[in-house]
Amino acid sequence: MRFTRPKVLGVLPFIVVSLIPIFALAQELFLLDVPDSLRLKVVYPADGDTVSFDRVRYAGSALPSAKVWVQGSETRVYPSGAFVGLVDLEPGVNILSFTVRDSLGVLSDSLRMFRTPGRRSLPERPTSVNTSEVRPREDVHISPGDVLEVEFHASPAGRASFSIDKIVEDFHMEEASPANAGGLQGIYRGSVIIPPRKEYSPKPVEFKFRGKDGRELKFKSDGKVHVLSELFPLVAVTTDSLTVVRTEPGGEIWMELPVGIKMQITGEREGLKMVKLAEDVVGYVASNSLRMLPVGSPLPQASIGAIGALQDANWVQLRINISKKIPFRIQQFVEPAALEVVFYRARQAPQWIMYPEDDETVGTIQWRQESASEIVLRVELNQEQQWGFHGRYVGRQFRLYIRRAPRFSNLADSLLNGLTIVVDAGHGGEFEGAVSATGLLEKDVNLKFANHVATLLEAEGANVVRTRMQDTTVTLQKRLAIARDTNSHIFVSLHNNSISPATNPVRPRGTSTYYTVPQSAAIARKVYQRLLTLGVQPFGRVVSTYFVTRQTSLLSFLVEGLFMTHPEDEMLLMD
Known part of the structure; x- marks a missing residue:
């Protein structure tokens, strides 16, 4: 008996809640012989790091009863022993000092960091130019009719112009406001529309600049302007x-x-x-x-013909006859459910459309001439929940594959029977992922989550495929190949979050889900809503372009359980 019940997605959030599992982490707090590495451990930043920002976060751990000072200021120690915070950095070498006082005495450590000097405005007098900040820095290839933008950094309140031999002469340049120039004064910008030319040899941009003291400077860009020929595309x-x-x-x-x-x-x-x-x-x-390709190669142009159809237990195929491989883009729509394939540099030949026998998946098929060189194939679907699609060239055909809805069981104890779900434990092996203040590795937490989720899904009747079962290195391409080879319906990648080096570690926290393709929005939303019922903080439901979530042949989403970098989130992961 066939059941197409997208409501089965509502079962998954109750299983994926195991992203916040219970596992014990013991600390021996009362041993007299406690090694220094347990009394004071700094996991971030690393000694010798070089950064470009004016502050950096720190993370480390001590005994929970200890007091910790960073750069001479006391910082909070959490019940787990974690301590985190931000310190300011000066340009050049910085020494970060850490001191702990516990029942065993006082212990100190330090590390060295280097902050690269930031950009600074030049003085009005004497007139000067920062020759390392002249654009274009590299050669630019551009076509007639396109806009070329140029820029340099010099003393503020001056007068600037630029020229390009046989293209433009003494074009005025404006000084940008600091609000539009990263807070800097003296950023001069200009632009020109490249005119048609008969001579195409590369030319540098020549600049003239006069400062407030009357001094005039002339200089050239390192990058040259190459105007492409209209005669030989x-x-x-x-x-x-x-x-x-x-x-x-x-x-x-x-x-x-x-x-x-x-x-x-x-x-x-x-x-x-x-x-x-x-x-x-x-x-x-x-x-x-x-x-x-060699100069003079013909531009791509294709004619599109008839549409045929095939189907099997999992996929409906629409086979479009096409004379050449041309660029295409597939868009998915949810309300109403539809797929559109845009073919570029195409023209429509006389053709006919054969519909597949499966009227539960495909509704109507229509062509639309979007412009003189764009043709759109619109396929309206009879699916409330879309399950996947992809397109590829096979010989002289373009094939659009549309995933048929899986067959579900109507038995209460096996609602997921008929579904193949890939449970992906993020990172692993040489890829550690995030590291918490106490040294907990994200790859290890992810694996525990994944194994528990897989067990629960199997108990509900799902066919579960795991991308890794141990601490092994698995590439993203291999993870997705596993999903493709097993013809899976759902791919869930389990992670825990982190922050950038200059972000305050006590602010970002909570749970989140990520998706790219519209067909995955519903399951990402349901899982996120269920996670919030656990009492964790919300971080958000995010549309992203992660490699694993961009996959269109199945429902694919990513879960960031909590923030490894937030001590209170970390304690939830350890509790």
């Missing part, structure tokens, strides 16, 4: 099995493309190639993920 092909396309350098992940996809290159910024997917549609790809 550059074409590259993806070389990685998973090539990330971003909205901008350092921006969000926009799409992930397979190997063998050709794209037009229109420029380069910050080590990333600018790719033109369609008219007014651009993205950025790491240069080492692309192979440049």
Whole structure:
């Protein structure tokens, strides 16, 4: 008998609550022969660390009854013996001192840190320029019609301009306000739209600057401007099995493309190639993920034909005839449930659509011409809860795979029967993860959580697959390969949280869940809500772009049980 009951997801939060398990941590407090390593242990920062910020957090442990001073100021010692806090750093060498006083006497330790000097505004007089802060620092590849931005750092309240041979001459530059320049004065910026050219040899940017004392300086950028030819477009092909396309350098992940996809290159910024997917549609790809094709290679263009359909017990396949591999992007919608595949540099050929026999999964299939070079395939679904999708090229076809709803048992003691769930213990082996103030390793806590969760899921009838059962190193790719090879329905990655080196360790705390794909939003929300009923602090339900949560072929989410770096959260993990 077939049951498509997405309400089964409501069972999982009651099982994943075991993320806050009970395991004992004994401390011998009354032994006379207590080693110094138990009386005073500093786990963060490490001796010899170099940082660029003006403060750093510290974390360590002592005997619970001890008193601890850091840099001469007393700090709180928690019942676990943990102590944490922040100390200020001066530019250059800093000596951090730690002193403990307990029933055995006084013990001290220190460590050395180096803070790199920060950026500072230059004086108005005498007129000067920081030649290490002139942009572009590296060569820039740009197409006619695109905007080139230039910048340098000099004495404030001056007059600045820039020129590029045969492109622009003495263009005015504005001094940015400190609020828009990281608090600095004397940051001068300018921009120009690159005009069409007949001569394409690379040119440096030439700057002129006159300070308040009347002194004039001339200097050039280290990076040169390469204007790409409109007559011979550059074409590259993806070389990685998973090539990330971003909205901008350092921006969000926009799409992930397979190997063998050709794209037009229109420029380069910050080590990333600018790719033109369609008219007014651009993205950025790491240069080492692309192979440049010979000059004169044709731009990618494909015609799209008929749609066929196949299905098996787990998947519905829509097979689209297509003449060439072109860039594509799959979007998922929840209300109403639908998938859209955007094909770039495509045109539609006369075609017909064959529907799959499974009308429980696929509703309607429609084409939409988004622009002259963009075609959208919209597949409306009959699923209240979507279970997975992915797309790939096979020969001269693009195949869209849509996960069918699993078959659930109607027996009260085996509600999860029919589900395959991957329980992933985060980190492991050479990857320790976060370290608490008392030296507790996240990888060990995660493994205990995962083993307990797996046992509870199995008791409810689920087929559970574990990515690791011991303290072993498992790559992210291997973890996801395990999920793929077992045709799993759900992937839950169990972790515990940490903070950055300059964050106050007594502030961020609590539990959180993370997801990327809309189909995983419901289970991430239910688990988060259930965790909060345990009385732990809320940290949030977060949309992220973690590698494991970006997977679309199954429901995938990540749980950060509590903060290893917060002493009270750590005590909950140890209790």
